[in-house]
Structures are given as C-alpha cells and as structure tokens.
Amino acid sequence: MSSTQPFEKNVRPAGEVWVWITGVGLAIGLFMICFLLAVIAWNGLNFFWPKPLAEISLTEDGRSDFRGERTVPGVIIQRRTLTAENLSPSDADLLDLARDNRDFMREMMIFTGNRDLFATNNFAFLNMGEITSVEFPRELIRIERTEWGDAIGRPLELRFADGRVLGADDPAFVSTLRDQVDEVRDRRREIIRIERRQMGRINALINREELEIRYLRSLAEPSDAQRRELEDRLVRVAELREELGPLTAASRILRDQQNQVRLAFEVVGGHTQVQPLGDIINFYFPNKMSLFQRIGWFFWKVWEFLSEYPREANTEGGIFPALFGTFVMTVLMSLAVTPFGVLAAVYLREYAKQGPLVSAVRISINNLAGVPAIVFGVFGLGFFIHEVGAVIDQVFYPRMVAINTPVFGTGGILWASLTLALMTVPVVIVATEEALAAVSRGVREGSLACGASKWQTIQRLVLPAASPGILTGLILAMARGAGEVAPLLLVGVMALAPSLPIDSMFPFVHLDRKFMHLGFHIYIVALHSPDTEATKPLVFASTLVLILMVIVLNLAAILIRNHLRRKLESAAF
Amino acid sequence: MSHSFQTKVQARSAAEKEPSTQPDFIQVRDFNFYYDGHKQVLFDLNLDIPKQKVTAFIGPSGCGKSTLLRNINRMNDLIDGIRHEGDITIDGHSIFDPLLEVISLRKRIGMVFQKSNPFPKSIYENIVYSLRVAGRNRKAELDEVVERSLRGAALWEEVKDRLQESAFGLSGGQMQRLCIARAIANRPEILLMDEPCSALDPIATGKVENLIHELKKEFTIVIVTHNMQQAARVSDRTAFFYLGKLIEYDETEKIFMNPGNPQTEAYVSGRFG
Ligand SMILES: Nc1ncnc2c1ncn2[C@@H]1O[C@H](COP(=O)(O)OP(=O)(O)OP(=O)(O)O)[C@@H](O)[C@H]1O
Ligand SMILES: [Mg+2]
Numbered sequence: 094m095s096s097t098q099p100f101e102k103n104v105r106p107a108g109e110v111w112v113w114i115t116g117v118g119l120a121i122g123l124f125m126i127c128f129l130l131a132v133i134a135w136n137g138l139n140f141f142w143p144k145p146l147a148e149i150s151l152t153e154d155g156r157s158d159f160r161g162e163r164t165v166p167g168v169i170i171q172r173r174t175l176t177a178e179n180l181s182p183s184d185a186d187l188l189d190l191a192r193d194n195r196d197f198m199r200e201m202m203i204f205t206g207n208r209d210l211f212a213t214n215n216f217a218f219l220n221m222g223e224i225t226s227v228e229f230p231r232e233l234i235r236i237e238r239t240e241w242g243d244a245i246g247r248p249l250e251l252r253f254a255d256g257r258v259l260g261a262d263d264p265a266f267v268s269t270l271r272d273q274v275d276e277v278r279d280r281r282r283e284i285i286r287i288e289r290r291q292m293g294r295i296n297a298l299i300n301r302e303e304l305e306i307r308y309l310r311s312l313a314e315p316s317d318a319q320r321r322e323l324e325d326r327l328v329r330v331a332e333l334r335e336e337l338g339p340l341t342a343a344s345r346i347l348r349d350q351q352n353q354v355r356l357a358f359e360v361v362g363g364h365t366q367v368q369p370l371g372d373i374i375n376f377y378f379p380n381k382m383s384l385f386q387r388i389g390w391f392f393w394k395v396w397e398f399l400s401e402y403p404r405e406a407n408t409e410g411g412i413f414p415a416l417f418g419t420f421v422m423t424v425l426m427s428l429a430v431t432p433f434g435v436l437a438a439v440y441l442r443e444y445a446k447q448g449p450l451v452s453a454v455r456i457s458i459n460n461l462a463g464v465p466a467i468v469f470g471v472f473g474l475g476f477f478i479h480e481v482g483a484v485i486d487q488v489f490y491p492r493m494v495a496i497n498t499p500v501f502g503t504g505g506i507l508w509a510s511l512t513l514a515l516m517t518v519p520v521v522i523v524a525t526e527e528a529l530a531a532v533s534r535g536v537r538e539g540s541l542a543c544g545a546s547k548w549q550t551i552q553r554l555v556l557p558a559a560s561p562g563i564l565t566g567l568i569l570a571m572a573r574g575a576g577e578v579a580p581l582l583l584v585g586v587m588a589l590a591p592s593l594p595i596d597s598m599f600p601f602v603h604l605d606r607k608f609m610h611l612g613f614h615i616y617i618v619a620l621h622s623p624d625t626e627a628t629k630p631l632v633f634a635s636t637l638v639l640i641l642m643v644i645v646l647n648l649a650a651i652l653i654r655n656h657l658r659r660k661l662e663s664a665a666f
Numbered sequence: 667m668s669h670s671f672q673t674k675v676q677a678r679s680a681a682e683k684e685p686s687t688q689p690d691f692i693q694v695r696d697f698n699f700y701y702d703g704h705k706q707v708l709f710d711l712n713l714d715i716p717k718q719k720v721t722a723f724i725g726p727s728g729c730g731k732s733t734l735l736r737n738i739n740r741m742n743d744l745i746d747g748i749r750h751e752g753d754i755t756i757d758g759h760s761i762f763d764p765l766l767e768v769i770s771l772r773k774r775i776g777m778v779f780q781k782s783n784p785f786p787k788s789i790y791e792n793i794v795y796s797l798r799v800a801g802r803n804r805k806a807e808l809d810e811v812v813e814r815s816l817r818g819a820a821l822w823e824e825v826k827d828r829l830q831e832s833a834f835g836l837s838g839g840q841m842q843r844l845c846i847a848r849a850i851a852n853r854p855e856i857l858l859m860d861e862p863c864s865a866l867d868p869i870a871t872g873k874v875e876n877l878i879h880e881l882k883k884e885f886t887i888v889i890v891t892h893n894m895q896q897a898a899r900v901s902d903r904t905a906f907f908y909l910g911k912l913i914e915y916d917e918t919e920k921i922f923m924n925p926g927n928p929q930t931e932a933y934v935s936g937r938f939g
Contacts, residue, residue: 447746535783538741543796543848544773553799558786661786 130640137637140630141394143379143387144168146233146245149203149219150226165217166233166245166360167203172221174199190222197222204627207360209241214624231381232261234358237374239404242627246358249365254353270376273354277370280347287344294598295333295340302330308492398634407589407614408622412635414593416642418506418586418608421594423575423646425510425604426517430570433514434521435556435563441522442529443551455526462519470580473512478504478584500605504585506594507604512584513577517570524569528562529555558661564654568647575643578612586610588617611639690714691886692738692856696752699733703747707733709910711752715903720878720887722897722918725907726933731890732780734907735858738888739775740768756856773800776849780860780890782842784833789825792833792844796852811851818880819847820873839866846874850881857881859889863896875900894934898922906930 150164175198180187190197199221205211236244251259251270259269309315309323351371359365377390401411445451482501486493490500501507532555540550556563578586587607594606619625619632692715699708707730715721723731736742737754740761754761761771773796785792793815794808802808812829816822821843825836833844842865849857863871878887878900891897897904898918905915906927914921914930925931
C-alpha cells in the first residue's frame with residue numbers, strides 16, 4: 094500500500110439537494126407562465142374557429158321551453174353536472190327524476206344566437222334529461238349581422254325586390270347569396286366612405302365653426318369685428334351644410350338599395366325570419382366546411398378582428414381602434430421616455446459628482462419605479478391636464494376656454510403618453526446608467542488623450558457603446574407601459590373614441606384626442622357589456638392580441654438592439 | 667510647432683516671451699502626488715525632459731512611472747481624490763494653470779496607454795478620431811493621415827485591406843500598434859508611451875523602436891519600459907524611479923554603464939529585489 098492518501102471520494106455531491114430545490118422553483122415558474130399563455134391562446138384562438146351548429150330536439154313534455162319550440166339550433170358550449178346544492182328550489186323535482194335517469198342532473202349550455210327572436214342573452218341551458226336528439230344538419234347557416242348578433246337557422250329562400258324568389262334547394266342559391274352579400278358589403282363600404290370620411294370631415298369643420306360661433310354669441314358686447322366674424326362664420330357653416338346635402342342624398346340612395354333583397358330562413362319549428370341583406374355582414378355553413386375551409390375562415394376572422402371597428406357597444410366586431418391607440422400611445426411614450434431617461438442618466442453617471450446627494454437621487458429614482466401606477470395617473474391629471482393643459486389652452490385656445498370646451502385641458506393621448514413616460518422613466522434611467530458604467534475607463538481615457546472634450550467622448554464613444562443597454566431599458570419600459578391601464582383611466586382613455594389619434598385630417602396627428610386602448614377595451618368588454626358570457630371569448634382574443642403586441646414591440650426593439658450590437662462589434666459606426 | 671499653449675485669456679499668452687528653444691522642454695519641479703487625498707505615490711520629483719529626445723522611465727512595478735506620465739497630459743484629472751504639489755511646465759507654461767484649456771494641452775500630446783484601448787469603431791475611425799474631434803473631416807486629408815500613421819506604427823501592410831473592419835478584430839499586438847498609430851495621427855509635439863511594446867513580438871518591437879527613432883526628429887518622447895535593453899537602445903536619457911522617488915536621472919549611457927547609485931546599478935543589471 095502506498096503511503097499517499099487517496100483523494101476523498103464524493104459519494105453525494107455537495108449541494109445536490111439545492112440543485113433540485115432551485116430547479117423545481119424554476120420549473121414551477123416556467124409552468125405557470127406557459128399555462129397562462131396556453132389558456133389565453135387557446136381561449137382567444139378558439140373564438141375564431143368555426144364551430145359546428147347543432148339542432149337539439151327536446152321532449153314534448155319537458156320543462157325546457159324555448160318559446161314553445163321543441164327544437165333549438167345552437168353551438169354547444171359546454172356540458173355540466175348539477176348538484177343538489179346549486180339547484181334552485183323550483184327545480185327540486187329534478188332530484189326525483191334523476192333517480193331514474195342521471196341525465197336529469199346534467200345540463201348543456203348552448204349559444205343560441207337569434208337574439209331578436211328569443212330575446213335572450215344568446216345563451217341557454219337545456220336539461221340533458223329532456224334532450225331527445227342532437228343533430229348537425231349540413232344545411233344550417235350562421236349569419237353575422239350588424240344588429241342583434243348572429244342568427245342561426247335553415248335557409249329557405251332569397252326574396253328579390255321585383256318579387257322573384259330563389260329557393261334554397263336551387264343549385265345557384267349559395268352562390269347567388271354570396272354575390273348578393275358581397276354586393277351589400279361593397280355598398281356598405283361605400284356608405285361608410287361617404288358618411289365617415291367625406292361627411293365626417295365636413296362635420297368636423299362644422300363643429301369647429303360652431304364652437305367659434307358659440308363663443309362669439311356668448312359675448313355680451315361683441316365688437317364690430319367680432320360681429321362681422323360671426324356673420325362670416327354663419328355663412329361658412331351654411332355653405333358647409335349645403336355641401337353635405339348631395340352626400341346625404343347619395344348615402345340615402347345607397348342605404349335604400351341595401352335592403353332590397355331579403356333572406357328568409359327558418360329558425361325553429363315554424364318560425365320564419367326574414368332578414369334584409371343590408372344587415373348581413375357574412376354567412377357560412379359550418380357543418381359543410383372542409384378542414385381547409387375552416388382554416389381559411391379562421392384566418393379571415395382573425396384578420397377581421399384586427400382590422401375592423403367594434404360594433405354594438407364593443408360586444409361585436411373588431412378591435413382596430415384599440416389596437417391602433419395602444420400602438421400610437423406606446424410609440425409616443427417611447428419617443429418621450431428615451432431622450433428624457435438617457436439625458437438624466439448621462440447627467441447622473443457622467444457629470445454629477447458622485448456622492449451622497451447623487452446616491453439619494455438614484456435611490457429615489459429606483460423607488461419611483463415601485464410607485465403604484467394609479468398614482469402616476471393622478472399626477473398626470475393634476476399636473477399635465479389641470480396645470481400644463483390649462484396653460485396651453487389659455488395661451489393658444491382662449492376662446493375654447495371661454496366656452497368651457499378645453500382642448501388640451503382634458504384627457505388626451507399626449508397626456509396619457511407623457512404620464513406613462515413618467516412612470517417608465519426610472520427603468521430607462523437605471524438601464525442607461527448601467528450601460529454607461531460598463532463603458533471601460535480605457536476607452537474614455539483614450540478619447541480624452543486624443544483631445545476630445547467630455548461631451549465629444551460621451552457622444553462619439555460612450556453613448557454608441559451603451560446603446561444596446563439603453564434599448565434594453567426601453568424594451569422594459571415598453572413592456573410595462575403598453576399594458577398599463579390604471580393611469581390611463583384618468584388621462585384620456587375612452588371605451589369608444591369617435592376618431593383615431595392619427596388620420597387624414599390636418600394636422601394628421603391629433604395629440605389632444607381621446608383614444609382607445611386594448612387594456613381598457615378588455616376591461617370594458619369583460620365587465621361592462623350587457624352580456625358578459627357572450628363577450629368572454631372576445632376578452633380572451635383581445636388579451637391575446639395585447640400580449641402579442643407587447644411581444645412584437647419588444648421583438649422589434651430586440652432586433653434593433655442586436656443589430657446595434659453587431660454594428661458595434663464590427664464597429665461600423 | 668513652437669506656438670505657445672492656448673489659454674483662455676489670449677492676452678496673457680500673447681504677452682509672454684516667444685518660447686525658447688531651451689533643451690529642458692518639460693520641467694518637473696518639487697512634484698508630489700497623492701491618490702485618495704493622502705496616499706502619496708510621488709515624492710519631491712525634479713527632472714527636466716529635453717526636447718526632441720527620447721527619455722525613458724524605468725523602475726520596479728508600482729514605483730509611480732505611469733502616475734508621473736499620466737500627469738504630463740493631466741490624464742489623472744479623471745480620478746477622484748487626487749492632489750498634487752509642485753508644478754510641471756511645458757515650454758515654460760504650467761500645465762496646472764487654471765486658465766489652461768486641458769483639451770488644447772492634450773491635442774498636442776499623444777499618449778499610448780499601458781493597456782491597449784482601441785475604440786469600438788473601425789480601424790479607420792480609430793485613427794482619424796483625434797482629427798474628427800478637432801473638426802477636421804476632409805476625406806483626402808484623413809486618408810493620408812491613416813496611411814501615414816499606420817505605416818509609422820508598422821501596421822499598414824497588415825490592415826490596409828480591412829480599414830473599415832472593427833478594431834476589435836485585431837490581435838493584441840496589432841491593437842497596441844493601432845493605439846500607437848492613433849496617438850501619432852495628429853502629429854503631437856510630445857508622445858507619452860506607457861510600455862508600448864509589452865504585448866509585441868520582437869519584430870513588431872523592432873519596428874516600433876525604429877518608429878521612435880524616426881519620431882524623435884520631430885517629437886519629444888517619454889517612454890516607460892520594463893525592458894532594459896529597449897531603454898538602452900531607444901532612449902537618450904533615462905530616469906530610474908524607486909518607491910515614488912527619482913533615484914537617478916542621467917544620460918542613458920551613463921545610467922547603464924556607470925550608474926552613480928548602487929540601487930540603479932542593481933536594477934539595471936537585473937540583481938534587484
Ligand atoms: N487610481 C489609483 N488610485 C489609487 N492608487 C493608485 C491608482 N493608480 C495607481 N495607484 C497606486 O500608485 C502607485 C504607483 O502606480 P503606477 O501605476 O504609477 O505604477 P507604475 O510604476 O506604472 O507600475 P507598473 O510598472 O506596474 O505599471 C501604486 O502603488 C499604485 O497602487
Ligand atoms: Mg504603469
């Protein structure tokens with residue numbers, strides 16, 4: 094045996110337990126994030142998928158009563174089991190029935206549509222014990238309408254203005270219906286173009302004039318000049334009104350044409366509905382669709398959701414204005430927060446003499462990042478709107494102040510962006526400071542030794558080298574700002590804004606306008622719509638879009654950052 | 667190149683006598699230097715550095731060679747808590763004159779740092795940096811300066827085809843030569859070199875030494891080196907420092923052949939410690 098001591102054999106590696114415990118911690122976190130994303134993605138995307146239409150028959154003597162009908166068309170949403178506890182007293186007899194047939198203790202939730210006919214909230218519960226059959230007839234049609242939500246039924250015939258009738262059994266029926274609906278849609282676009290664009294533009298001008306007129310009329314003793322101005326403006330309004338005339342007529346003619354063709358369909362039993370095509374947005378036969386058609390429909394619906402305006406008090410249609418508002422606000426916020434944060438960080442890190450005072454400032458900035466968002470909203474309201482906005486109005490819009498219609502003295506996208514910029518500026522400052530500190534002393538000394546001034550050094554070397562870090566800060570700021578709702582409530586967000594913050598009207602970017610925001614939209618749709626059950630999928634879909642938008646904005650910033658990094662490494666500056 | 671250092675008050679410099687051609691170009695007088703307010707690293711230094719000569723600073727690590735060198739272009743200003751006593755003058759003008767524009771001082775002093783510090787820019791932009799910050803942007807002039815400086819630093823042949831590429835793509839020795847090229851781009855009057863050859867192979871070292879011989883026709887050069895042979899080869903005068911004190915300062919030949927101080931003798935003959 095050799096006298097040298099062998100190395101100690103490590104039977105159980107030290108700290109192995111902690112590998113497991115920390116690993117489990119990470120796994121739980123990852124699982125929760127993935128689960129959250131999966132739930133939102135599933136529910137959000139499910140909304141767009143065309144679901145089969147069922148025709149459900151009920152027993153003759155059952156309690157489920159659908160306006161006396163024994164068959165109900167609808168989309169099956171879920172089945173659930175009743176328990177003795179949540180049974181209402183009037184349904185107590187179900188317990189007896191359930192002794193023979195367990196089905197009586199289960200019920201089915203269906204989406205019925207046809208709100209105009211059933212006067213329900215779109216949804217109904219049917220007791221499974223009373224269901225005799227569930228079928229999926231291929232000819233069932235689902236019709237999307239501008240009013241009353243979707244209709245579901247069996248198409249009967251198309252009725253033309255000249256009395257001609259085309260039966261649903263005619264081979265040309267579907268294609269004719271398609272053509273007619275397309276025609277209606279084109280005409281609807283034309284009507285919107287006339288009414289929203291052309292007439293809207295004139296109406297906006299009239300509104301402006303009328304505000305001035307209101308002011309001029311409110312004067313107790315107008316001067317001669319003011320009297321003349323009033324006359325001029327009245328003439329101008331009359332002229333504008335005249336311009337409206339032909340447009341109104343044109344849109345009325347189009348509107349009349351819209352309802353000339355009507356579609357008759359049988360909803361249930363003997364109920365025949367006659368639906369003017371003017372209200373039909375689209376139709377489809379989900380039970381007939383092939384997989385590819387379903388996929389195509391799915392993407393079409395996604396596109397519609399992103400690009401259309403909301404209908405019926407946000408419970409139907411798309412989210413375009415909210416998406417656009419969120420985007421514009423986030424961009425404005427970034428434009429405000431970046432220079433502000435970078436300048437502050439440059440001063441703190443490069444110019445200020447490091448000492449207790451600077452440390453105190455730094456700590457305050459860090460703490461600012463932890464202040465509840467609503468506090469910034471209150472500050473935005475109290476400072477930006479009531480102070481800065483009021484001063485701007487007094488200087489630039491004294492007449493509007495006189496008649497009590499503030500321009501900047503009320504919530505708007507500018508104030509919302511600045512409020513969020515204020516909220517996120519600590520993030521940018523901290524990230525920028527770190528990035529500045531990481532620029533080596535050697536490079537700075539080299540620059541100064543070349544005869545550069547301090548500012549030249551910062552501008553030509555330090556800031557470019559720190560730019561990836563600065564962008565990281567901006568990414569974090571955007572991620573926080575884009576999804577924040579609470580402060581916006583106080584500074585100009587709206588459930589339904591009449592116009593977009595950027596449009597074709599001079600001066601194109603309207604910083605004073607109120608705007609819609611996805612986060613707020615979700616809140617409104619989820620809690621303040623008449624039928625929250627019906628809008629649930631909408632909430633998930635909007636949430637998914639919000640998440641995706643934040644991801645896309647971040648991805649864009651990350652790509653820019655990586656590009657900068659690469660440029661920095663290859664030193665193409 | 668004998669115009670006086672600009673000061674904020676023009677009248678003052680105008681009133682002074684035309685700069686002399688005195689051999690003692692840089693004068694260090696009773697110079698004490700402290701880091702962190704009280705930690706003294708230079709003690710009562712007095713030395714005169716002649717014009718258009720090469721002066722070598724030698725001495726064991728930590729003896730204050732870099733500190734003195736960095737005082738000549740006031741690079742130590744960046745460090746918090748420094749303090750000095752005494753004076754350093756260049757061409758008769760104090761570099762600590764409160765009216766002096768530090769930038770104009772630095773424009774006339776090139777510096778090569780102990781640790782090579784290329785900028786995160788292209789090779790080309792690294793070299794023309796000192797011209798650009800001085801507002802000189804003429805393409806033809808810049809191109810000419812780049813080639814001249816790179817040839818001077820014995821780097822031209824290696825990088826002439828990749829001038830627009832990152833300086834970070836160069837090897838350590840190439841980076842150091844790039845920093846030399848950058849330091850001479852603006853034709854400074856004084857060149858401070860802090861161990862410029864510590865990362866170079868013998869061939870590149872030889873080239874840099876040739877460069878130093880070339881440059882001393884025009885420039886005043888101060889070089890810090892740990893390489894005794896190099897000090898003996900390139901310098902006209904040598905200063906030996908020990909623990910922040912100037913032990914001996916004389917003609918290089920005298921220092922190496924016939925030192926007056928036993929410590930110097932021990933150091934240059936490698937028996938120090
Ligand atoms: N920024 C600083 N703060 C405090 N002390 C410093 C600083 N820089 C250098 N010193 C100290 O000053 C002394 C001299 O340092 P200096 O860098 O001038 O030595 P040197 O002669 O150049 O050494 P080397 O040959 O290793 O480069 C050392 O003791 C060092 O620790
Ligand atoms: Mg040193």
